[in-house]
Amino acid sequence: MKKSKKIGILGGGQLAKMLCDSAKHMGYTTVILDPNPDSCGRLSSTEHLVQKYVDKVSLKKICKETDVITYEFENIPSEVIRYLKENGGNIPQGEKPLFLSQHRIREKSAVSKIGVRTADFEKVVNLETAKSALKILGAPCILKTCSGGYDGKGQWKILEIKDLECVRWRNIEYILEKMVDFEMEVSCLVVRGTNGDVVTFPIGENEHKNGILNKTIVPARVSEEIQNKVRELSEKIVKKLDIYGPLGIEYFIKNENIYFNEMAPRPHNSAHYTMDACNYSQFDIHLLAILGESLPEIKLITPVVMLNVMGEDSKKIEKIKLDEETKLHIYGKTEWKKDRKMGHINYCGQNIEGLIKRANSF
Ligand code: AMP
Secondary structure, three states, X not given: OOOOOEXXXXXXXXXXXXXXXXXXXXXXXXXXXXXXXOOHHHHOOOEEEOOOOXXXXXXXXXXXXXXXXXXXXXXXXXXXXXXXXXXXXOOOOOOHHHHHHOOHHHHHHHHHHOOOOEOOXXXXXXXXXXXXXXXXXXXXXXXXXXXXXXXXXXXXXEOOHHHHHOOOOOOOOEEEEEOOOOOEEEEEEEEEOOOOOEEEOOOEEEEEEXXXXXXXXXXXXXXXXXXXXXXXXXXXXXXXXXXXXXXXXEEEEEOOEEEEEEEEOOOOHHHOOXXXXXXXXXXXXXXXXXXXXXXOOOOEOOOEEEEEEXXXXXXXXXXXXXXXXXEEEEOOOOOOOOOOEEEEEEEXXXXXXXXXXXHHOO
């Protein structure tokens, strides 16, 4: 019989909550570290340390008491990972995926170096360098802060020089990217176990609203060839960049070409569909991967449309009609605020177009 294990998780948001739920099913206990006493991970973790991520007492306790440590968000300071390692913590994903994904230029340079296509890009630090970069790339472009942006924040569409002049430049690094006139955005959750096993989940087709993921449709409505290519590229990225654990990768599809957009070394919102539509969820596989277990083949059991439930949906959610094909997951956040992810619904069934209609009429 397998011995019970204790998992330490840096961050206590919804991803930590769902990871703790999976751990519970496997008979494992969890401790989360998150300074917010109301963070939703508290509902499912065995223990919640309400302290800053750099709190040494908490970090030492996690090192001492857990079998393995992981993270649920990518902005963990690298000194925290180093401190955990120095104190005997077992953190198999390490710093590398954080180091890459915390900076858009580092990330895009690393993947293009291994032969994965990205949008053309230039590093920019102020109006002058931005003007030169725009000349090289040609409009339209998109300007992004290199670090700290999420859900479309810290981004500006650049159609002409005037748009650059409207940016309130700060003393930070930016990336100017050529706009890809894509037909579809897709994502792939790939997981590499510490034993070397690699699995990919089915490709999701993503639709955003106001820069925030609204729905994921699975299988993505692209050819099988494209789906296979996306899976191959994702495997190549984790293997060549030597990344372990889960990695959510977003791509643009244009004329059969696949452009890498960004990656996150954690469970991914666009793979929440796996909770009801696959034989194993992304959270189950994340745990197996960091524990060095062999990774099972992933199967899609049913087509699915995942819809994010946002703070502004509080009235709608009261009226939702659930049935055996409509699975609701609510994260337990204390305040329903606009643009805040509060939960998601997985609409499962055979007819994708029907599922999309149901999601649209939520
Ligand atoms: P990101 O934060 O990089 O995921 O960007 C947020 C959204 O902006 C993406 O989901 C795309 O819809 C859009 N976007 C980002 N980069 C580009 C690009 N190079 N070309 C076209 N659209 C983009």
